[in-house]
Amino acid sequence: MYVLDPHSESIMEEYRKQRPMFLEAENAIATRLRESLTEAGIVVASVESRVKTEKSLAGKLELKGAKYKSLADITDIIGLRVITFYLDDVDVVASVVERLFDVDWDNTVDKRRLHALDSFGYQSLHYICRVPEMPFRFEIQMRTLLQHAWSNMNHDTGYKSGVEIPREYIRNMSRLAGMLELADEQFSRIRSELTDYRRRMQALVASGNLDEVQLDGDTFRSYLDLHPFTPLNRRIAAINQAEIQEVPLMPYLAAFKDIGCQTLGDVQRIIKDYSEGAYQIACYQMGLTDLDIMASSVGPQNLCIAFILRNGGGRTGLRRLFDHLLGTSEANEMMAEMMVEQSASFPFMNQKN
């Protein structure tokens, strides 16, 4: 139960009258912000919003009601919070907010800069904003997940309760804030380094220096953008004038790695050296059928089969390949066995080096 002076009570009355408008505005502002972040391609952990409850406002007025001349002086009746994954994204989100709303710079606080160089604590960027269609201002807080975690724990432990906080608790929370600040920086650094690595690898793939490009998820994806298996697939499709269905080829990353490819150059060499074998397998299998539909995975699949057969991998190697591509199954053993039996008829298997 709270006790308010007449001035605070009049502010409270105004709040009750305006509450439906606040709820409507909160929804509209949050939607606008979410849409703009999506349009800008910024992935955030969450966008939260709320209208201050009567109880919370009463508590505020009870403590410092005289500070506010009217309801319009209270800037956090509507509050939004954007939680980002990365430290750098706090400023990116801030720039979106600046474009979207009128920022009241006189009342906006960057709490990240309030700390002395040798102190650690609450880190968040708070903007006070307004939109032309509403006489009331609102607050948008922007911070990272780790800053949010610290703030919640600190809040939860009762810094607003008015009870004197033991010095040791404050020191421990400050130490944690410092540690989380370091972790936030590290996460951002890792992301930047990964982005740089991807760009470098993409440039190497584009320039054709494939021997310098380590085979991994990112580089194989970039390589697939060059459609390296298309000539082979077209050649195979021509056997029966088949239609080619495009399917994801990323599962072949594990297959190529398993047969010893370490760089994209290794994959490229397999295409160069084993395409004829892969084509001969397709001729043998499809030539006597009227199958006129195939998936784009036939090219890489037959390349791996040709490589394994030619290099003595036999039934065990083929079983491993099928297990990689199709999941472990007893039926894979049967297919491996069948391929080994057929292999005697593949011309490339009878060629001397």
Added chain:
Amino acid sequence: MKITIETTNGTTTAHLEGRLDTPASTEVTPYFDQLQEHADGTVILDCTELSYIASSGLRLFLALRKVSMAKGGKVIVKNINDGIRQVFMMTGFLNMFEIQ
């Protein structure tokens, strides 16, 4: 060619019997249209009694898979014989379906 469709607890199972060649594919297209209506859930193509599949049959499977992917469902192909498995392998269809 015969198809029997049953739906239990959100899973639709089609039991395929006979040879799914070109004439049969035309004949069973309405059944596959019916399966597409359930493609937001799990659709099982039980091939225990299916002895042969031609390209036109593969196209029916493929069309069902496309609709299922668009609707967030799943198509499971069950109990294919060795001959059909070989067809699925040489055409790359093994990669496209969950085979049980």
